[in-house]
Amino acid sequence: MEIHIQQAGYVANEPSIEQIEFLITPGEIVGLIGGNGAGKSTTIQSVLGVIPYFEGDISIPSYGYVPERPLLYEHFTLREHLQFLIDEFHDENLWHKANQLLTLFQIDKRLDDLPIYFSKGMQQKVMLVLAFLIERPLYILDEPFMGLDPRAMRELLMLIDERKQQGASFLLCTHQLEMAEKLCDHYVLLHEGRMQAQGTLQELQQIVGQPISLLDIFYELQGRL
Ligand SMILES: Nc1ncnc2c1ncn2[C@@H]1O[C@H](COP(=O)(O)OP(=O)(O)OP(=O)(O)O)[C@@H](O)[C@H]1O
Numbered sequence: 001m002e003i004h005i006q007q008a009g010y011v012a013n014e015p016s017i018e019q020i021e022f023l024i025t026p027g028e029i030v031g032l033i034g035g036n037g038a039g040k041s042t043t044i045q046s047v048l049g050v051i052p053y054f055e056g057d058i059s060i061p062s063y064g065y066v067p068e069r070p071l072l073y074e075h076f077t078l079r080e081h082l083q084f085l086i087d088e089f090h091d092e093n094l095w096h097k098a099n100q101l102l103t104l105f106q107i108d109k110r111l112d113d114l115p116i117y118f119s120k121g122m123q124q125k126v127m128l129v130l131a132f133l134i135e136r137p138l139y140i141l142d143e144p145f146m147g148l149d150p151r152a153m154r155e156l157l158m159l160i161d162e163r164k165q166q167g168a169s170f171l172l173c174t175h176q177l178e179m180a181e182k183l184c185d186h187y188v189l190l191h192e193g194r195m196q197a198q199g200t201l202q203e204l205q206q207i208v209g210q211p212i213s214l215l216d217i218f219y220e221l222q223g224r225l
Helices: 040-048 078-089 094-104 120-133 150-165 177-183 201-208 214-223
Strands: 002-009 017-023 029-033 053-059 063-066 138-142 169-173 186-191 194-199
Touching (some): 002 040, 017 040, 017 186, 029 040, 029 177, 040 138, 040 169, 040 186, 063 120, 078 094, 078 120, 094 120, 120 138, 120 150, 186 201, 201 214
Parallel strands (some): 063 138, 138 169
Antiparallel strands (some): 002 017, 002 053, 186 194
């Protein structure tokens, strides 16, 4: 999977991000790292093909997506959200998987309630269940740990690992660098809309010349600017 963004943004000829290029290989977790406004979400919008202004090339397979903020239908119950997706695939057997995921994230008792009235963490769980319901070659996760309790966080980490073992790839955007360091195989560091560095943890350590944590690499690179 190749990501090549020459320029992209919200208004024509006014790029918010420029010259961002990286690969996602099968079974690999790529962490998109950067401070507020660095361009992570804009990069994700570009990869998804929904950014208003874009020059470049993106080649990715079908994906599951967890947006930065939960996107829910106001008048749909949790059951209806799932049924809507299951109908798209014409496969009622997906309810078996849906029930497993609902139980995993402990929202199985809320099927007939409206998710727009759920707590923040529970809404995040709904987005995770919807994204992981279908087995995909790629998952794009924008701040997937946001609002999750420790148990749900552990379940999500196990789910990511399980799909990774099956060959799925991940593009993961997070500010939780200690978590990212345990999880990701490759990092893309953004700053002010550009790629500051990329590589494995070891490669990033070589760039800064010290065997330090991802968090310290982030501080070190910020300090150099
Ligand atoms: N909807 C929008 N319209 C116009 N400009 C935007 C929009 N969203 C983001 N931007 C601009 O694009 C740049 C990159 O923002 P982006 O949201 O990609 O950053 P981010 O790395 O995801 O930040 P954060 O960690 O705060 O979520 C910023 O300068 C921001 O002001």
